[in-house]
Amino acid sequence: MVVRIMGEGQVRLADSHLTELNKLDDELLAQMETDDEPAFRRTLTALLDKVRERGVPLPDDALQPSDLILPSPDATLEQVRALLRDDGLIPG
Numbered sequence: 001m002v003v004r005i006m007g008e009g010q011v012r013l014a015d016s017h018l019t020e021l022n023k024l025d026d027e028l029l030a031q032m033e034t035d036d037e038p039a040f041r042r043t044l045t046a047l048l049d050k051v052r053e054r055g056v057p058l059p060d061d062a063l064q065p066s067d068l069i070l071p072s073p074d075a076t077l078e079q080v081r082a083l084l085r086d087d088g089l090i091p092g
Contacts, residue, residue: 011055
């Protein structure tokens with residue numbers, strides 16, 4: 001699958017990493033519901049770090065449709081809420 005981190009680019013990520021990412025996504029959703037900004041920030045950073053660690057960056061000139069679009073590291077709670085669908089950032 002191809003994942004885009006807004007403002008950074010795309011990475012190719014094996015589907016086998018979805019379970020791990022879904023756990024972080026669930027935490028992120030819970031923290032958003034309680035408006036826990038510090039925990040939200042830590043979990044968003046952890047989620048993006050996992051994608052960067054597990055993914056293989058695509059060249060900047062490779063424009064492929066993204067299967068997932070994740071917010072930038074500096075996104076606010078409100079900006080991420082605007083990106084969410086009912087099932088979170090990572091479809092489960």
